[in-house]
Amino acid sequence: MKKKEKKIKKERKHMAKEKKSMLSKTGLLVVIAAIVCFLIVPLFKSLNFGLDLQGGFEILYQVSPIDGSKMNKDKLNATYKSMLKRIDTLGVSEPEITLEGDDKIRVKLAGVTNKEEARNTLSTVATLTFRDSNDNLLMNSDVLKAGGARLTTDQNGRPAVSLAVKDKDTFYKVTNAVKGYDNNVIVIWLDYNEMTDSYANEGSMCGTSNSNCISAATVSQAFSSDVIIQGNFTEEEASNLVDLINSGSLPAKLTEISSKTVGASFGDATLTMTMYAGIAGVLAIIILLVGIYNFAGIISALSVLLYTLFVFAAFWLIGGVLTLPGIAALILGIGMAVDANVLTYSRIKEELLKGKSLETAFKNGSKASFGTILDANLTTLLVAIIMFYLGESSVKGFATMLIINIIVTMFTMVFITRIFLKMFVKTKYFDNKLNLFIGVHEDSIKKENKKTTYNYLGLSKFFAIFSLIVILASVIMFSFKGINLGIDFQAGSDITLATTEVSEKDLRSDLEELKLDEVSIDITSSETDIRVSDELKEDEVDKVESYFLDKYNTSVDIGVVSNVVKQDLIQNAIFSIVISLIGIILYITFRFKFSYGISSVICLGHDALMMVATVILLRVEVNSMFIAAVLAIIGYSINNTIVVFDRVRENIKINSKDNLNKDELKEIVNISIKETMARSIYTSLTTLLPVIALLIMGSREILTFNVAMIVGLIAGTYSSLLLAGWLYVFFASKRKNNNKNKRKEISEKTIKGIND
Numbered sequence: 163m164k165k166k167e168k169k170i171k172k173e174r175k176h177m178a179k180e181k182k183s184m185l186s187k188t189g190l191l192v193v194i195a196a197i198v199c200f201l202i203v204p205l206f207k208s209l210n211f212g213l214d215l216q217g218g219f220e221i222l223y224q225v226s227p228i229d230g231s232k233m234n235k236d237k238l239n240a241t242y243k244s245m246l247k248r249i250d251t252l253g254v255s256e257p258e259i260t261l262e263g264d265d266k267i268r269v270k271l272a273g274v275t276n277k278e279e280a281r282n283t284l285s286t287v288a289t290l291t292f293r294d295s296n297d298n299l300l301m302n303s304d305v306l307k308a309g310g311a312r313l314t315t316d317q318n319g320r321p322a323v324s325l326a327v328k329d330k331d332t333f334y335k336v337t338n339a340v341k342g343y344d345n346n347v348i349v350i351w352l353d354y355n356e357m358t359d360s361y362a363n364e365g366s367m368c369g370t371s372n373s374n375c376i377s378a379a380t381v382s383q384a385f386s387s388d389v390i391i392q393g394n395f396t397e398e399e400a401s402n403l404v405d406l407i408n409s410g411s412l413p414a415k416l417t418e419i420s421s422k423t424v425g426a427s428f429g430d431a432t433l434t435m436t437m438y439a440g441i442a443g444v445l446a447i448i449i450l451l452v453g454i455y456n457f458a459g460i461i462s463a464l465s466v467l468l469y470t471l472f473v474f475a476a477f478w479l480i481g482g483v484l485t486l487p488g489i490a491a492l493i494l495g496i497g498m499a500v501d502a503n504v505l506t507y508s509r510i511k512e513e514l515l516k517g518k519s520l521e522t523a524f525k526n527g528s529k530a531s532f533g534t535i536l537d538a539n540l541t542t543l544l545v546a547i548i549m550f551y552l553g554e555s556s557v558k559g560f561a562t563m564l565i566i567n568i569i570v571t572m573f574t575m576v577f578i579t580r581i582f583l584k585m586f587v588k589t590k591y592f593d594n595k596l597n598l599f600i601g602v603h604e605d606s607i608k609k610e611n612k613k614t615t616y617n618y619l620g621l622s623k624f625f626a627i628f629s630l631i632v633i634l635a636s637v638i639m640f641s642f643k644g645i646n647l648g649i650d651f652q653a654g655s656d657i658t659l660a661t662t663e664v665s666e667k668d669l670r671s672d673l674e675e676l677k678l679d680e681v682s683i684d685i686t687s688s689e690t691d692i693r694v695s696d697e698l699k700e701d702e703v704d705k706v707e708s709y710f711l712d713k714y715n716t717s718v719d720i721g722v723v724s725n726v727v728k729q730d731l732i733q734n735a736i737f738s739i740v741i742s743l744i745g746i747i748l749y750i751t752f753r754f755k756f757s758y759g760i761s762s763v764i765c766l767g768h769d770a771l772m773m774v775a776t777v778i779l780l781r782v783e784v785n786s787m788f789i790a791a792v793l794a795i796i797g798y799s800i801n802n803t804i805v806v807f808d809r810v811r812e813n814i815k816i817n818s819k820d821n822l823n824k825d826e827l828k829e830i831v832n833i834s835i836k837e838t839m840a841r842s843i844y845t846s847l848t849t850l851l852p853v854i855a856l857l858i859m860g861s862r863e864i865l866t867f868n869v870a871m872i873v874g875l876i877a878g879t880y881s882s883l884l885l886a887g888w889l890y891v892f893f894a895s896k897r898k899n900n901n902k903n904k905r906k907e908i909s910e911k912t913i914k915g916i917n918d
Contacts, residue, residue: 184591191464191582198467205474211272212258212485212559213422215433218272219280222420225265227308233265236408237309241416242267243405245284258483260558266419272483281700284416290407291354292336295345295361300336305329311407313400314390321400322392323377323407330386338384350377352406369399376406418700422721423707432863436489439859443852444470444496450847451500455507457592458600461582462503462575469499469574476566486863487560487787491794495567497849498798501538502575504848505531505805506583507600508841514602524587528580534808535576538801541749543568545742545797549790552738560790564797618835619828622888625880629772636775645778648785648866653723654681655703657692659710660717664690672713676706686862698722738789739770742796750800754807761889762803765881769799772877773870782869791870798849799878802842803886809834810890824895831887839883846879 213220225241226233238261245267246259258270271280290303310326327333340346349361351374359374367373379391391403448466451459473492477484510527518526546568549561586592592599655678666683669692673680681693698706698720707718743763751759770792777784813830814822822830850872857868 181591183589184586187585187589191461195464195467198464198471202467202471202474205471205478209474209478210481210483211433212483212488213270213272215436215484215486215489216272218270218423220268220270220422221281221284221418222262222266222268223284223416224419225267226415226417235261235264238264238267239405243402245269267416270483278704281418289353291351293349293351293354293361294340294343295347295349295365297349297354297356297359297361300340300348301332305333305336306407309408311404313397313404316390316392320392321395321397322390323395323400323403325389325391325407327385327388333389334384334386337381340381341383346381347378348381349375350379350407352376369403377403420721420723421700421703423703423719432486435859436486436856436864439855440489440492440852442859443855446851446855447497447500447848450844450851451503454601454844456598456601457586458503458507458583461579461586462500462507464582465503465575465579466496466500468578469496469570472570472574473563473566476570477563482562483559485559487790487867488563491560491563491567495564495571497852498542498801499567499571499575500848501801501845502531502535502571503579504841504844505535505538506576506579508838511600511602512837514596514600520593520596520599521587524583528583532576534805535572537753537804537808539568539572541746541800541804542797544745544749545793548738548742548745549793552734552741560787560794564794616832616836617828618832618839618884619888619891622884625884626888629768629877629881632779633771633775636778640778643781646781646783648783648788651784651786652681652695653697654693654695655698655706655723656719656721657694657706657710658719658721659690659692659714660719661714662687662690664714672709676709678706689862691862738793739796742793743767746796746800750804750807754811755894757890757893758807758811760893761886762800762807764889765803765878765886766796766799768881768885769795769874769878773874776873777866777870780869783866785866787864787867788870791867791874794871795874795878799874799882802845802878802882805841806834806838806882806886807890809838810887824891827891827894831891835883835887842879842883846875850875 212218225238227237242259242261258268258272260268262268269284290306291299292301292305293299305328307326307328310328312324312326314322314324316322337348340348349365349368351359353374355374361368361375361378364373364375365378368375368378377391395403444466448459448463451462451466453459455462470492473495477488482488506528508527509531510523513523513526514520543565546561546564550558550565586599596602662685664685666685669683669690670680673692673694678694678696681695682691683693684691696702703720703722707720710716710718743766746766747759747763749759750762773788773792773795776782777788810831813834853868853871853875856864857872
């Protein structure tokens with residue numbers, strides 16, 4: 163009796179210890195959650211917001227040298243440097259200037275209120291002048307060869323700047339005169355302003371961003387040849403001086419080929435709507451995770467908060483500018499990031515159902531899921547890099563956030579989540595509370611059952627027929643009505659009024675008065691969108707804006723896209739999708755086999771076609787964000803396919819039998835679908851929830867993105883689970899039959915040779 167009491171006492175003491183350990187670690191999670199919630203809001207507010215979230219002005223220039231020479235990267239970079247210097251005078255805190263291709267510069271000025279001043283300042287040709295210490299003009303850029311400044315070194319090997327002189331006679335006369343001055347310096351100015359610039363006041367600031375004075379060189383002798391400017395330059399300073407001199411000696415013609423203005427009220431409303439949608443989506447994900455995985459779901463919820471904090475921190479550290487597509491990528495990324503947790507939890511549950519202890523199930527499940535998580539994120543990263551490299555403007559912003567998301571996912575949702583899980587597994591508190599820990603009922607634990615009587619692949623033909631009907635219906639619709647191309651792919655101008663107190667009849671009358679050709683008029687619940695085929699010029703934009711502002715007393719946003727931009731976007735869109743598909747088939751073939759790779763790419767093509775078919779049928783506008791959605795689904799859908807194929811490969815290995823026939827392959831694929839079905843549905847739900855929230859509560863600017871993503875997620879789920887497996891069985895069995903026939907043919911030839 164005493165032994166029994168002693169045993170009970172010992173067990174109670176052990177349970178008390180486990181409970182105490184459990185409570186202390188839970189307290190730690192609560193503290194971490196509180197700190198994250200305290201930091202996340204001020205960190206978000208400290209980010210730089212793009213013009214679509216705070217209003218401003220965007221303009222795309224095509225750059226061409228005035229002297230008729232061919233444009234190249236060096237000349238474009240010189241123009242960029244002088245443009246950057248001009249922007250400093252506008253007082254814009256966080257300008258975005260990006261080079262696109264070999265002859266385009268995109269400028270985004272968030273918060274700018276006087277867009278005409280900005281436009282005039284940016285498009286002014288850079289002027290290079292040489293002056294004495296009293297600011298008297300000595301020479302202008304005509305004495306130099308166009309773009310003739312080069313980075314070189316002086317006699318001591320230090321960085322210097324070489325100037326190629328064209329008018330040697332003038333250069334000799336000026337330098338000969340200056341060498342005799344008391345203050346024998348030649349001051350080089352870029353965009354000298356007689357009202358504000360003076361060497362007497364700015365001499366000490368020459369070469370800095372605070373002055374238009376870019377260099378002051380002492381002249382000790384006359385020169386009638388090329389010269390070198392030398393001093394205590396760093397290589398960066400010398401290179402910067404080269405660009406600035408070239409930008410003044412090689413004036414460039416800036417042709418405006420697209421522009422967009424966003425009023426502050428539009429930006430504030432968009433930011434508010436999108437953030438509410440994001441919060442709603444994240445809360446929905448957290449509720450779903452806790453409902454499915456209980457305590458492990460709470461750990462995932464904390465990981466989601468940490469993930470969001472780390473993404474904001476990473477974006478803040480790189481000085482990124484957060485745009486509407488970037489927020490869409492962040493919210494989408496949260497759903498995709500949770501996939502890593504779902505994969506791990508699914509594997510742990512499988513191990514528990516085999517009768518393994520919680521600690522063993524955690525170790526085995528974490529190890530088994532890591533390879534799949536890595537493959538899935540690497541393929542998405544591949545697509546994101548292609549998007550970033552080939553995309554323009556909004557697509558590039560989306561890709562930047564997606565790349566950050568993937569990196570943070572691997573750190574937070576894999577590494578940190580597993581630390582938290584291990585911490586609680588080690589307490590032993592949940593050893594007999596598996597349902598509380600991860601949603602596994604003790605009475606469901608039984609021996610592993612690898613057999614399934616349900617033929618999932620039998621459903622493949624029904625889904626294939628459904629997809630075929632949708633695609634054929636869209637082809638018929640396309641033949642009659644075409645596709646609703648947005649301004650990005652159609653060229654023209656988009657006029658948005660922040661009012662719905664208008665009628666289509668009045669607006670058509672307005673367009674006739676303004677002599678504009680209507681493409682479409684769309685009056686929504688919050689604003690009015692007017693599309694015209696005219697590519698409005700600078701003065702026309704002001705005229706149209708003033709007209710609608712005066713008549714309807716409302717904010718007006720106008721975007722203009724030229725035919726040049728349209729052609730570039732179409733070319734880049736097609737190229738991005740093709741390169742993504744090629745990259746994925748190569749990766750999957752390398753990691754798996756060709757039959758897996760070709761099946762994956764066909765399914766990805768199916769998903770993209772379903773997205774295109776749906777937007778045709780629903781008459782949804784196709785713009786650059788639609789391309790971002792297609793590329794995102796290509797990266798996302800391959801995740802689901804990899805999970806299924808990874809399980810197929812694992813089950814084939816367990817089967818340890820070579821030359822499986824078609825029926826055996828079908829059985830293995832059916833088992834693999836059964837084992838990954840719940841995980842795929844959960845993952846799709848966690849990604850769908852924030853996208854649905856964005857669709858209901860988000861801004862109209864990303865409507866196309868949201869619709870396309872919802873269709874892509876649904877199509878991607880059933881294609882990964884059912885169509886991919888069916889295609890794999892087809893290609894794998896066909897390949898085996900071909901190999902078998904070849905071996906038979908070789909065998910027959912060998913026998914014939916022996917008989918002969």
